[in-house]
Amino acid sequence: MIDRLALLLVLLFICIQNHAFADIPKLQVVTEEWVPYNYANQQGEIVGRATQKVREVLDLAGIEYEIKLYPWARSMKLTKTQPNTMIYSIYRSSDRENLFEWACPLLRPVRQYLFRLKSRTDIQVASLEDAKKYVISIVRGSVVHEFLTKQGFESGTNLDITADPSASQRKLLAGRIDFLLTTEYTMHETLKSIGVNYDAVVPVIEVRNNSDRRACMAFNLNTDKQLIDKVRRALAEHNSRYIGP
CATH class of the missing domain: 3.40.190.10 (Periplasmic binding protein-like II)
Known part of the structure; x- marks a missing residue:
């Protein structure tokens, strides 16, 4: 009886998690070639120091996502125009402040x-x-x-x-x-x-x-707010445990 009850509780938890996950849209993630932070390796996989951290943060946030690599201008245009889109590694500046929702910092300042x-x-x-x-x-x-x-x-x-x-x-x-x-x-x-x-x-x-700027993640202004909150919390947790890249 206890085993059956435990199994039912596990199944209930999975259903709740799946329902919550379904309510959050898939995140389109875009970036550019910036070795060694984000780039495509010889197998066509998008890798790099920043990419690894982005994957860890998004996995920690428990959201579904797909990363694609484009020239910088195209990645910026996609993020400005398409909801539920995130770009990295992007420097936060006064000119860009009101163009996106921000999650910072992704990287330490680099000279x-x-x-x-x-x-x-x-x-x-x-x-x-x-x-x-x-x-x-x-x-x-x-x-x-x-x-x-x-x-x-x-x-x-x-x-x-x-x-x-x-x-x-x-x-x-x-x-x-x-x-x-x-x-x-x-x-x-x-x-x-x-x-x-x-x-x-x-x-x-x-x-x-x-040299004193920090690269961040930035979202289209019409991105699901719950999705942004999840990423921000996951990034803050990740930054509290790890230094870098």
Whole structure:
């Protein structure tokens, strides 16, 4: 009798959980290629330090989701226009504040530098202002794009804008641009993936105004509120137990 009662209680619990799960819509998750945080491996799986944490948080939240990788501009458009959509890893800024619902922080702040080829000893800069004499390659619509535009950089003059992050490294190695603004992690892992030693580049200056930001997760404004609350609580719990990435 006791065993049957216990079984009934378990089945009741499962039914309640399944009913609650059914009331919450599936979450569409989008991201971009940003090695080593979010990117597709050789098997086409979306992996990376941030991706692992996102999966852990969403699993902890107990929601159904699917992650897809697109160019940054498309991921942003999808998140702005489609309900129940979340984007990561996205930097929170004043310009973006009212565009999304936020869950932060996903990542610790990472330092960002202007990198040049080690062989380009002709390039001499002591400040970001000095870099306006050169060309920096950036991803269209990224927070770096927004930041540099605010600093007075212009497309076609000192900004080379691309939709493909890996194209920037290739342009740098080919001498078609002068700088990349990125993190040491990203530069190291991207060069490694194409068989180039990290010693081929050098960080010239740290762009401090852009190094204190924390990447987050952000939701379309019409996303189910219960879904957002679940993710926020799961992220807070995860952050209380683990440091990083």
